[in-house]
Amino acid sequence: MTAGSLWESISAAGRPSARLHGTRTAVDLADLAHASSLGGRLEELRDRNVLLATKSQLAAALALIELDGVARRIVLCAPDLPAQHLPAVIRGAAADACVRDEAGPAVAGLGLATCVTAEPQLLRGEVPRRRSRATEWVLLTSGTTGAPKLVLHSLASLTSALAGAQRPAPGSVLWSTFYDIRRYGGLAIFMRAVHSGSMVLSDASEPVIDFLSRAAAAGVTHISGTPSHWRRAIMSGAARTIAPQYVRLSGEIADQAVLDALRSTYPAATVAHAFASTEAGVAFEVRDGLAGFPAALLVASGPLELKVAEDTLRIRSAGTAERYLGENVEPIRGPDGFVDTGDLLEERAGRYHFMGRRGGVINVGGLKVYPEEIEAVINTHPWVRMSLVKARRNAITGSVVTAEVVLTEDRQGARPAAEALTRELAESCRRSLAPHKVPAMIRIVPSLELSPSGKLVRPIA
Amino acid sequence: MSVRSTITSQFQQVAKEQDRTLAPLSDEMKLVQSGLDSLSFAIIVARLEETLGIDPFNAAAAVEFPVTFGDFVRLYEDSAK
Numbered sequence: 118m119t120a121g122s123l124w125e126s127i128s129a130a131g132r133p134s135a136r137l138h139g140t141r142t143a144v145d146l147a148d149l150a151h152a153s154s155l156g157g158r159l160e161e162l163r164d165r166n167v168l169l170a171t172k173s174q175l176a177a178a179l180a181l182i183e184l185d186g187v188a189r190r191i192v193l194c195a196p197d198l199p200a201q202h203l204p205a206v207i208r209g210a211a212a213d214a215c216v217r218d219e220a221g222p223a224v225a226g227l228g229l230a231t232c233v234t235a236e237p238q239l240l241r242g243e244v245p246r247r248r249s250r251a252t253e254w255v256l257l258t259s260g261t262t263g264a265p266k267l268v269l270h271s272l273a274s275l276t277s278a279l280a281g282a283q284r285p286a287p288g289s290v291l292w293s294t295f296y297d298i299r300r301y302g303g304l305a306i307f308m309r310a311v312h313s314g315s316m317v318l319s320d321a322s323e324p325v326i327d328f329l330s331r332a333a334a335a336g337v338t339h340i341s342g343t344p345s346h347w348r349r350a351i352m353s354g355a356a357r358t359i360a361p362q363y364v365r366l367s368g369e370i371a372d373q374a375v376l377d378a379l380r381s382t383y384p385a386a387t388v389a390h391a392f393a394s395t396e397a398g399v400a401f402e403v404r405d406g407l408a409g410f411p412a413a414l415l416v417a418s419g420p421l422e423l424k425v426a427e428d429t430l431r432i433r434s435a436g437t438a439e440r441y442l443g444e445n446v447e448p449i450r451g452p453d454g455f456v457d458t459g460d461l462l463e464e465r466a467g468r469y470h471f472m473g474r475r476g477g478v479i480n481v482g483g484l485k486v487y488p489e490e491i492e493a494v495i496n497t498h499p500w501v502r503m504s505l506v507k508a509r510r511n512a513i514t515g516s517v518v519t520a521e522v523v524l525t526e527d528r529q530g531a532r533p534a535a536e537a538l539t540r541e542l543a544e545s546c547r548r549s550l551a552p553h554k555v556p557a558m559i560r561i562v563p564s565l566e567l568s569p570s571g572k573l574v575r576p577i578a
Numbered sequence: 579m580s581v582r583s584t585i586t587s588q589f590q591q592v593a594k595e596q597d598r599t600l601a602p603l604s605d606e607m608k609l610v611q612s613g614l615d616s617l618s619f620a621i622i623v624a625r626l627e628e629t630l631g632i633d634p635f636n637a638a639a640a641v642e643f644p645v646t647f648g649d650f651v652r653l654y655e656d657s658a659k
Contacts, residue, residue, distance in 0.1 A: 482616055512635030513620035543595070552596060557621040558628060 122186030122248045123272065123311055124149070133287030135310070138317040138335050139175030139237055146182070146311075150246075152239035154179035155216065159187060159244060161231050165214040166190040168207060168229065170198075172220035174298055174318040176235040178307060180216045181298075185272060186248035188214075192255040194222075195299040196321060197569035198265070203227060205264040209443035210255050255442060256301055258395045259570065267442040268395050268449070276308050277420075277435035278399040290314030293332045295342030295350070297321060300570055301395040302368050306341050314339075321569065326355040333358045341365035341391075343571040344375045348503045354526060356382050365402070367391040369572050370471045370489050373408045374496035380406055396449050397456040398436025408493070409470035424455065425462055429475060431455040461487065477575060479506075481553040482514035488575070491518060491556065494549050498542055500524050500532060505565050506556065507576055520556040523565055535561050581630065581655050588625055589647075592618045605648030612647065632657045 127135070127146050135146045153159055154176060167188045171177045177193070184191050192210045194203075200222050206212070207227055214231040215224050224232060254275060257265040292310040296303030298318065310316035317332045329350065332340065340361050342350070347366060350356045364379055364386045371390035379388045391402035392410075400423060403410045415423045422433040433455045440449055450456055461472040473487030480486070488506035495504040502525045508516040522542065524532065533541070539559040546555040566574040579587075586603055592614065593600035599613045609619075627633040634641055634657040644650040 482620065509624055510636070511620045511624055512633070513616050513623055517617075517620050517624050519624070547595070553617055557624045 122252070123182045124186060124246050125248065126311055127182065128246075132284075136315040137175055137178050137310075138315070138331070139173065140318075140320045140323060140331070142175065142237055143335075144175065144179060144237075144239060148239055149179070149182060149244070151243065152241045153183060153244045154236050154239055155183055155233050156236065156240055157242055157244075158233045159183055162214055162216070162233060163187050163249060164189045165231065166192070166210060166212045168192045168194060168210070168212040168215045168217075168224070169299075170194040170203075170215060170221045170224065171218040171235050172196045173218050173235075173237050174320060175237045176218045178298060178316075178318060179237070179239070180235050181307075182311070183244075184216070185252045185254075186250065188252050189250060190253040190255060192257075192267070193299040193304070194257065195297050195569060196221075198222070198257065202264045205443075206257065206267065209264075209267045211442075256299075256304070256395050256438075258301075259568070266446070269439045269442055271439065274398060274436050274438060275304060276312065278305070279308065279312050280420075280435070282312065284313045289338070291317065291336050291338045293317035293319070293335075293337045293340045295319055295325075295328070295340075295346035295571055296368075297569070301393065302341065302343070302570070305393060305399055309339075325350055325353045326358075329353070329355045329358045333360075337361055339363040339365070341367060343368040344371050345369060345503065345565075345567050345573050346571045347375055347379060348523075349567065351378055351382060352502050352523070352526060361386050364388045365391055367393050368570065370473070370493070371408060372489075372493035372496050374493070374501075376406055376408060392430070392458075392460075394456075394458055396438050397432040397458050398434055398438065400430075400432050400434065400436075407468070409465075409468045412464060412467050412469055415469070422455070425469070426455075426457075428461050428463075430458045430460045430462055430469075430471075432458060479508040479516050479518055481516050481518065484551075484553045486518055486554050488518070491520065491546065491550060491554055494546055495520060495522060495542055495559075498545060500538060501542070502526075503565055503573070505573055505575070509557070514553075517557040518554065519558045519560070521560050521562045521565060523562060581658055582651050584629055585622075585626065585651055585654060588622045588629075589614070592621050592625075596621075603647055605646060605651070607647045608645060609647060609650060626654065630654065630658060 137144050215229045216233045216235050218235045254270040256268045259265050292306050294303050294306040298304050298307040317335045319328055337359050344366050389402045389404045393399040417424050424431045438449050459475045462469045463472050473489040478485050491506045492504045502523050504522045506518050506520045509519045511517045542559050568574050596618050601612050634653045644653050
């Protein structure tokens with residue numbers, strides 16, 4: 118699927134029929150040969166820079182298939198994009214047209230000459246599926262503050278991981294993901310589904326239990342999400358509704374506790390954790406059930422090159438984005454062509470472990486602390502489902518670390534009292550961490566906030 | 579619990595956690611000779627803010643850094659007023 122368009126991939130000879138499952142309706146992709154979700158207005162969008170801003174993921178998915186190879190540029194907006202950032206996104210991507218649905222953001226007065234309404238149902242009629250160009254794909258990454266960055270990809274870079282991939286037997290693979298497909302993590306799964314298989318789309322407003330039962334009803338076989346998505350799924354008590362063959366984690370550090378929890382929830386499944394970022398693309402996946410990755414993966418030759426420099430992971434691959442769009446933007450790749458992921462690594466016994474983000478380091482009296490390292494220790498406790506370690510300003514050492522902890526589902530009231538539990542957690546931290554890394558305070562909380570991209574919301578360091 | 583007894587029990591608790599031998603807590607005891615390191619003091623100050631709701635070291639007005647245990651207690655007692 119490195120050449121051509123999404124539609125050419127779907128309509129290729131021998132491609133088994135595939136379905137996209139939305140929250141209320143499902144669409145057979147083969148029907149797109151004689152129907153459109155864009156109300157017969159596809160040609161108005163040819164060679165235009167199209168802002169894709171629908172609330173519905175199904176409407177977005179259909180529009181992506183129709184627009185690829187037709188539009189000059191597609192700008193993928195997730196529904197949580199704050200309205201105040203729309204003008205900057207439109208300006209940065211030079212958008213001059215829009216596809217939206219009824220629940221999408223208001224775009225009147227933003228200078229978009231053409232606005233087409235996307236429908237999650239297809240309108241029958243002849244659609245000339247003529248590919249006229251390699252469409253540019255623009256993804257938004259949410260920075261910690263301010264307007265999102267605009268990351269320029271192509272169909273080739275978004276599907277590089279699929280080059281040479283075997284197509285599975287017809288009807289054997291049904292993908293799903295907790296991610297929205299307008300984000301890199303979800304889009305990568307959408308590309309796999311288009312390449313081979315069908316897909317159940319998620320919906321941000323749908324409770325996790327409902328999503329899992331929909332995925333189960335459709336017969337999901339392959340499913341991905343962040344470690345936080347997965348912890349939340351396990352906590353919902355509904356994780357065993359589905360019986361996937363393949364479970365994937367990406368987007369955050371997969372610690373041993375969450376890998377073990379998924380192994381015991383899905384004993385028959387392959388549990389893989391992958392490294393990918395919007396800028397660097399999909400890098401690798403680890404299937405041995407252990408946190409971190411073998412040092413042997415660091416290979417500086419071939420289609421995917423990995424190295425460590427200044428303690429962070431660097432990636433050079435065909436999956437890497439081309440550049441940021443907009444004014445005064447920094448280059449995505451360094452002079453050597455590698456992307457600095459900003460993810461800190463530490464080698465222990467032939468294996469590299471992710472320590473956290475370079476920007477997330479907490480300084481305790483001049484000593485560095487990575488919150489994720491402490492969370493990984495706390496999360497191994499049998500009563501803990503997830504945790505968040507934060508800095509608290511302190512007059513003596515600049516900062517101390519504190520932890521907020523969400524407990525696992527109560528097993529018949531067997532849970533120890535909160536005070537005994539936090540004492541036990543502190544003791545287990547003291548056993549395996551340096552003193553400055555042990556949280557000064559541990560608090561049990563009912564839940565922790567996840568960002569729209571499914572990651573733990575971390576305070577800005 | 580009084581401010582003094584809250585502080586005393588935090589000193590004891592943190593010394594125990596940090597595996598440090600705490601000198602007898604008299605008002606004249608110099609903090610540098612208490613047996614606690616700066617991380618221990620940082621933890622004590624953080625926890626006292628949690629339990630007493632005050633952090634005199636982070637107040638708007640600059641504070642004289644306490645030298646003895648008695649100074650330390652007085653700083654909190656004054657801030658609590």
